[in-house]
Amino acid sequence: MNTNKIGIIGTGFVGMAAAYSLFQQKLANEIVLVDKNLDRAYGEALDLMHGQPLVGRCEVTSGDFSSLKGAGIIVICAGASQSGPDESRLQLLQRNINVFEMIARELDQYAPEAMLLVASNPVDILTHAMQRLSHRPDNLVIGTGTxxxxxxxxxxxxxxxxxxxxxxxxxxxxxxxxxxxxxxxxxxxxxxxxxxxxxxxxxxxxxxxxxxxxxxxxxxxxxxxxxxxxxxxxxxxxxxxxxxxxxxxxxxxxxxxxxxxxxxxxxxxxxxxxxxxxxxxxxxxxxxxxxxxxxxxxxxxxxxxxxxxxxx
The missing domain is CATH 3.90.110.10 (Lactate dehydrogenase/glycoside hydrolase, family 4, C-terminal)
Incomplete structure (x- = not known):
């Protein structure tokens, strides 16, 4: 497992807190940020990588799912947000399952051997969903849990x-x-x-x-x-x-x-x-x-x- 390259899917508050922690603790040589908002991911990568002289060399880039090729660990922080006060928790969960179907398909194509760390909520159900949707063995799909x-x-x-x-x-x-x-x-x-x-x-x-x-x-x-x-x-x-x-x-x-x-x-x-x-x-x-x-x-x-x- 190549843990020198780590991917993060979702550059919201949790995804970027994870990226910052990984960057500051020098836990990767390369961090790749993937988000449906390409401009946001690019800006976050650019902002973070400018801290290298203060922390140590770590290449921070943005890209699409194909950019995750060769990553050893991929953190999943992506998920749908509640569309309005009338949307139920179950409806939101179903939309997140649909998002995970797409993510699983892309990751099985570009990073089939990577360990997946699920941080999106509800983490227990989404971890189970990713294990079911992905072709990789269950030991390589875990959630942040409790x-x-x-x-x-x-x-x-x-x-x-x-x-x-x-x-x-x-x-x-x-x-x-x-x-x-x-x-x-x-x-x-x-x-x-x-x-x-x-x-x-x-x-x-x-x-x-x-x-x-x-x-x-x-x-x-x-x-x-x-x-x-x-x-x-x-x-x-x-x-x-x-x-x-x-x-x-x-x-x-x-x-x-x-x-x-x-x-x-x-x-x-x-x-x-x-x-x-x-x-x-x-x-x-x-x-x-x-x-x-x-x-x-x-x-x-x-x-x-x-x-x-x-x-x-």
């Missing part, structure tokens, strides 16, 4: 316990959406379970920690209400996943993958801890869950299945 939710979770827990977020070991799993599941049964700091223990002088407070989960679930709504969109953190998430692939780190990340019997769930894409390396998905790790968490994961799967069943 890695962003997990990052938010760890950030808020770190603030509560006054420690570094990197010292928090806790996951949000399931759907990247309202049915996501906090896994308290294995959440820990320095090997000490958060549930029921005093850590760094803070006593266990179930009400306060329930509030943390509520803030995680409402985070995107809050950000969108204030600035109109989310982009910076998901851009960093995309860059982080790509770094794990590029360096074959075999890191365990909560990303969107297709389940094959885990927790009794099959043919549904949602987030579980997944080993990510140079070949994309290496394996899925299904942690032991308590009854409430297991029910939550199964509810997540049911929610996603209901949405998929309504598609044409």
């Amino acid at each position: 890695l962003l939710d997990t990052s938010r979770f760890r950030t808020l827990l770190a603030s509560y316990y006054d420690v570094s977020p990197q010292s928090i070991h806790a996951y949000i799993l399931g759907e990247h959406g309202d049915s996501e599941v906090p896994v308290w049964s294995s959440a820990a700091i320095a090997g000490l379970a958060i549930r029921g223990n005093t850590i760094n002088g803070r006593e266990y407070d179930q009400e306060a920690l329930t509030g943390v989960v509520t803030r995680v679930r409402k985070a995107a709504y809050e950000i969108i209400a204030n600035k109109g969109y989310t982009n910076w953190a998901i851009g960093l998430v995309i860059a982080y996943i790509i770094r794990m692939v590029r360096n074959n780190q075999r890191s365990v990340l909560p990303v969107t993958v297709r389940l094959n019997g885990e927790y009794g769930i099959s043919d549904i894409c949602l987030s579980l801890p997944t080993v990510i390396g140079s070949e994309g998905v290496e394996s899925i790790i299904a942690p032991k869950l308590d009854e409430e968490e297991l029910a939550g994961i199964q509810h997540s799967a049911g929610t996603l299945k209901d949405s998929m069943n309504q598609l044409v």
Whole structure:
């Protein structure tokens, strides 16, 4: 897999946050921006590449799908926007599926061996759609999943316990959406379970920690209400996943993958801890869950299945 060349489809807020993160972290020698708005993609590429003397050499160009030939990883941030207040979520989803049909066809022609990283929402359903539409193996099609939710979770827990977020070991799993599941049964700091223990002088407070989960679930709504969109953190998430692939780190990340019997769930894409390396998905790790968490994961799967069943 040639991870020196990375493509980004969609040069909106998320696509360009991803491009900026990749550029600044020097994770590619070449970044190709593809967008139906050719002028915008060209302008974004020109603007970004002028920072090379400050960061390091990285060719940033714009083009069409044929320009993605030879790319090892392609990030999909494209998608239709709501056409008006009367358009339902299901109608919008169906239009996005239609967009993905076109993208899959083009990518199978020009970059059939590339790993695809889906960031468009709803990421779980669109990852499943891309796996179905593309001819490449499922291990090369993953979604950003609940890695962003997990990052938010760890950030808020770190603030509560006054420690570094990197010292928090806790996951949000399931759907990247309202049915996501906090896994308290294995959440820990320095090997000490958060549930029921005093850590760094803070006593266990179930009400306060329930509030943390509520803030995680409402985070995107809050950000969108204030600035109109989310982009910076998901851009960093995309860059982080790509770094794990590029360096074959075999890191365990909560990303969107297709389940094959885990927790009794099959043919549904949602987030579980997944080993990510140079070949994309290496394996899925299904942690032991308590009854409430297991029910939550199964509810997540049911929610996603209901949405998929309504598609044409």
